[in-house]
Amino acid sequence: MKRWRQRVAETAPSGWPAHVHPVIQRIYAARGVCTPAGATHRLALLHPPALLGGMDKAVALLIDAIDQGQRIVIAGDYDCDGATGAAVAERGLRLLGAAQVSHVVPNRFVHGYGLSEALVASLEPAPDLIVTVDNGVASVDGVAAAHARGIRVLVTDHHLPGDALPDADAMVNPNLDGDAFPSKALAGVGVMFYLLLAVRAAMRDAGRFAEGAEPDLGALLDLVALGTVADLVPLDFNNRVLVDAGLKRMRAGKACAGITALIEASNRAIATITATDLAFAIGPRLNAAGRLEDMSLGVACLLTDDTGIARRYAEQLTAINQERREMQAGMVEEAEAMVAKASYGDAVGVALFDRGWHAGIVGLVASKLKDKLHRPVLAFAPAGDETDELRGSARSIPGFHIRDALAEIDAKHPGLILRFGGHAMAAGLSMQASEFARFAAIFDATARAHLDEERLQALVQTDGELDYRDHTLDLARQLRFAGPWGQAFPAPVFENVFECASWKPMGGKHLRFQLRHEQGGAPLDAVMFSCFDGTPPPARFRAAYELTVNDWQGRESVRLLITHLEPM
Structure with missing residues (x-):
């Protein structure tokens, strides 16, 4: 049996408009958001880029490289954060006037992690400037190797530093000791986006843009949202602003061709895309390339503006992801046999x-x-x-x-x-x-x-019980687009006792139920995934569940997604 604990708000919600459901207010308050201000995800409320340490040197280095027409190579990473960060860097620098910018992504089986000596040695011809994204804070030897070749290095990263820092020409990382940036949760793609914002601001202050010609870096927010969610960094207020803005671009049909193709390949609806979709459907397709082959394919998908080419890349990434899923299933089965x-x-x-x-x-x-x-x-x-x-x-x-x-x-x-x-x-x-x-x-x-015994006991954390009258499509829709939900700002999970009116297997390992709330009301449709071993579910049980919208053939209905149940 697991421990059950309800999230409790320290301060009661206040000031919310009448159209925001009381359950939504309660959920936000339990996550420390007690007033509408904490859910007002306006880009103008982002922490200023100038607060990031090392920004002045980094901006000067990039502007100098742009002005001199230098060859700039973006050194990304082989996960989704690194891939989206590389795409943000290349797209953003081109918007800001860089004429010679390209990218390189290490192959984990050839170059190892980050800006390694092997990766630096592979750069031919040698660039004038390397800009790392989502790596570099530990690349002491790689930066030294770059300097030995006469290459300057700008490190952008968000990982925790080790005992020694590389001797980079500039470094931007909110997690460096003494950095005053309020949000330590920026993903690598977020750090890169912030650097581009700072470069644009410096160019604006210098009068570099004609009236109405300032580049729109907001066009990169779909990539920022995907990388931030996929990297599982905490969704603090600053990150929620970034993710929410990116999701709105996607829902409005303004995502880049690659993200649009990946959404289509995962059979998600663009108009209702959520952070959960990014985490469990879109991100894994990109990550699969870095795990099994070469993340250059993923970056290429995010950089192309050709819809047809993007779809072909998305099909390739989906096939690689399926191979990854099959390989993973076998390895997990072997691991479970070991621990038995x-x-x-x-x-x-x-x-x-x-x-x-x-x-x-x-x-x-x-x-x-x-x-x-x-x-x-x-x-x-x-x-x-x-x-x-x-x-x-x-x-x-x-x-x-x-x-x-x-x-x-x-x-x-x-x-x-x-x-x-x-x-x-x-x-x-x-x-x-x-x-x-x-x-x-x-x-x-x-x-x-x-670790003591209490920490070793799994915890089912919920937002408490839901009245049977609140199992409505309106509330489910509000929950879908609230948030955005993710790491450290979890999707709402409720708990109730139900009678199992009927059940049947679905797809072999899954179950579909008709449930009756102990307080009454109409039967509720429910599903639970990867749970069926041939044993019938209990006739009465306590369940932890999410209240979701089931889209089927253009019709919407309420469905409970059960995440845990225990017999009563």
Whole structure:
């Protein structure tokens, strides 16, 4: 059984207009938004770019490169944040007058992560300036290699810094020590967008734009929204403003050709696209390219303005994503078999390794196992065919900062970890295969030292009960477009006791129900995914669920999406 906890507002909602449903007001208040101001997502309310540290040097470096017609290479990353960030950088710099700008994305199996020495060596001819996006804060050797070739480097990143910073010509990162920027949650694409805003402002102040000719950087917000949501950074107010603006562009039919094609390929409706769609349908299609092949395909999809070419790219990305899904399913099944063994029975920090696993998918395996076990999980695969090095990906649970844990292990056991980096909930690392068993024991001991029994018990967090009279299409529609919901600003989940009037399997692993609210009212349609093992559901149960809009053949109806249930 899991722990259940209701979100409770510290301050009562006030000042909301009458058309905003009281349930919506209650949900916002439970997330610290008690007045309409906290849900007023106007771009004018964004934190000013000038508050980001290092901005003056970065702006001067870019304007100088633009004015001199220098060759600028955007060095992205092989995930969705890095791909969207590279596209924002290239599109934005062209809007601002850069004549020679291109991009490069590392192949994780050839160049490794970030601005590596190998990636710098591959740049022919050598550019005048490298601009990193979503990486670079740990690229000490890569920046040195660039300087050795006479290449200047501007680092834009959002990852936490290590003990040493690269000797970049300029660096913009809200998470550097002492940086005064109020929002530390910017994704890599968000940092790049902010830099472009600052460059435009400097050009405006210098009188560089003719009247009415200032470039519209708002055209990049669809890309900013996708990268921000897909990277699972906290959706604080600043990020919600960015994501909301990007979603509105998409719904208005103003998204770039690549995003539009990806939405169509995922069978989502453009007019009702949400942050959840970006997280679970659009983002994975881009990420699949970086996991299994080359993220250059994803960036190309986001850069083309040709609808036909964009659709072909989207079809390729969808096919790669399907291959990823099939490969992931097999690896997760093998991982579950591993943890079923007695040797893993009482592990608090779980480390898994199989020589047949794919290095691009271990992060997804760690995520699935983390959800199932409610334990921090690391999954490893060989880094390549001609090396004894392992590449690992970590996913954590609340209360256990995974990057800090790896830093602690690195400090106590120098040399055990070759490289590491990441955030509180996700991280990556490398080590020698011969050290895996020792690392696994140390990681388990570290997790035990920081996690008590309460934190190891999974939590079902809800927004309380919903009156049977509130199961309405109007409320479901308001919930769909409120938010935007995502990391640290979760989609509303309600809890109630239901009688199961009827049920039937759907697609093998899923269930469809007709439920009766214990207070009365009409039967409610409900679904639960990936839950059916052949055992009939209980006749009466307590359920955690989302109130959603079911779109079917042009008709809308209310449907409950059950996320957890327990018999009563």
